[in-house]
Amino acid sequence: MEAAEQAIVRRTRLRIGMFVGLAIGALLLLAGGISYGLLVHSQETQIQRELRWGTEHGTIAGPPACSWIFRYDGTTVRTGTNPPPPGFPLGDALHTVAVTRTTETTTVARNGTTYHVRTEARDDGVVQAVFDARFQLSDRRHLLLAFSLAAAAGLLAAMLTGVLVGRRAVAPLAEALTRQRRFVADASHELRTPIAQVHTRAQLIARRARSDGTATNLDDLERLIGTTRRLGEIVDDLLLSARLAAAPADRRPDPPVDLTSLIRTTVAAEAERAAERQVTLTLDTPAAPLPVPGVESALRRVVGELLTNALAHTPAGGRIDVTLRSADDVAEIVIADTGKGFDQADARRIFDRFHRGAGSGDRRFGLGLALLQEVVTSHHGTIEAEGRTGWGARFTVRLPMTEATSIAGRASRIRNLRIWQLDAGTR
Template identity: 40%
Template sequence: MRRRPARTADAAMVRRASLRVGLQTAGAVALTVIALVGVAVLVVLRDQHQSQNELLSATIARADDVDDPPAGVWLVLQNIRGRQATAGLPAGFPQEDDLRAASAGEVRSREVTTERVEYEVRTEPHDGGVVQAILSLRTAHRERDRLVRILLGCGVAGLLLAAVAGAWLGRRAVIPLARSLSLQRRFVADAGHELRTPLTLLSTRAQLIRRELDRDDGRATVRSEVDGLVTDADRLAAILDDLLIAADPRGGSARGPVRFADLVGQEVEAARPLADQRGIRLRLEREPGDPVVDGFDAGLRRAVGALLDNAIRHAAGEVVATETTQGNRIVLTVADDGPGIDPAVLPRLFERFVSGERRHTGTGPRRYGLGLALVAEVVARHGGTVSAHNENDGAVFRVTLPRG
């Protein structure tokens, strides 16, 4: 199956991000429109209901006869002279129950539906008799429906405009990020390409030296060191491949089971020469068992190696790596007895190029703060967490990973 070029993948990423921003903007506008339409309809209904009650109350107050009520209103007047009703009284009226209740002094106001038409009906005592005013709500409902249609039409138009504007703004916002990612990937790819050749030559030369040493059994110590050199070169090549995979937008290699206890043990042994050179005692403590992590071997090696390297370079005399299991999680703790972490740097310790004032007297090249940031990225790729704190005047790093 052919892979798309990185440039095509970047363009697809920009399109997806723009589409997501547009959809999110449209969703926010849709919720706002729905809320506004709902509020507007509630306000209109309240105003209409208030106007209808005021109209019916005023009509009843002026009701001397039933001949000239306002448009859309019918009257039923009942007194000692009998019952009168406005011509054209809708079917189903008058409401006899309301007339009887009003005769007893009760005022009633309610909506009544007859023949699929809604009416507002108000019945109350009046001048020794009873008046029932019936108002058709057909016109009010027509106005309400027209208002809702207008609001929804404006809302849909605004929704479309918001989606287009959101996609356009999202594209403008994402393009610089895509360019930065492309530049970063280009740097990693170029660095990987340039480093691969000397690494290959280093491994080849070490293998040739080992082959020559095989002819002389009296050089076992030298051969052991050369074996370590070959192993280190192979690990460095694997780490380089992992870096290239992490920078490739088209996807990485397949995950697989990693025996984490063995990996930690191997990395501790690989770091021991640096610890011996600096006079640091390096210890590994771990529980019995063989926990497995579903992930990338080279990436996990890179993270564990970076933590050990950081601890050894800042320790005063000892570094302790502890590997345990807690339920379905694997926990690796790397502690040193150095001067600890600058509190001003601690909240941003795992960000790239974050550095604080050096609090130890060691010599050597200035550290640029990439190692811990790479640890955080590797751990995040594996669904885990990494944290740091000071304890007993030293630094403690804690990595938690899900078991495979």
């Protein structure tokens, strides 16, 4: 279908754009991470260098408001002219180094910033250097913000570029799908006439053979007729699929389809065959027309195929119930039989193209149920299958009704509710 193919093309373009964008975004993040790591490493190295210089020479070259030197002679702690921040100096570190004579470095998060502290034993006592890294932290935040903005802008630009690249990359695929649809439609149309001619001539030959009494190869003729009939059905399937796949601009709007009339006609056409097979065929439809938007031939094919499938799998003495009803602005077609059924695990697989499950030897070849699903989906509907082996099968088709029918249905339900309320009030 055109809509499904366009959705696939759009998803492919989007995925290519996302992959390109993510790849470039990942490279930007990697570059940003490496740059950030190098900045942090260089800052930490510089801070430790300043602290070592401070403990050795009693001064730090950094801003006075961000560095402090404390001296401890075993009894008192001397500070410089710069007032220390709250919580400094670290008395425990001074006492520990005074006893152990080992250098101690630590990091303290306090007062909304991070302090780097180096406590080292000297000849005249213990020296403690404190460095406030607030400016370094600010540089890191600014770098992160800049990289985040650059990464976001780069990611967006990369995704847009990826979408453009994806559009160019997927264009041949879209063109190939269009050519494929045209080829299927053209080839099917060209094959339809010769297949019909072969089928007709095979029927004439078989009829003459029967009338002349020279039917020595009548079985072969019957098989030829059956084969040409199946070929014609396959061509019809392909033509229907090509019509459904046509672009909306190429499709002429069809009038609403009356499901009530369509189902009655289709069931009546199968009544004789059901009687020959000794299968009871029942029909339950509303009295009023039930119009839905769509292609009449396609919807007729859906009902006909489901009935054919039910007759093919229902033995003599069985029953097929066809029901048409409307609920919540949706027309629902239910075809249930008491035939062979199928394993519920295969409920989805039976809609695969050319799928032939167990016991399907008498089913015709072709697109079959896969085409039915395509038809229903193209009409914005759904089709479901339920079954149990040996207990029959049940197919449910739901199609959206026309807006006028939906409004009429809602008005009828409201009117019936009001009548019921009046009757209840009278009682």
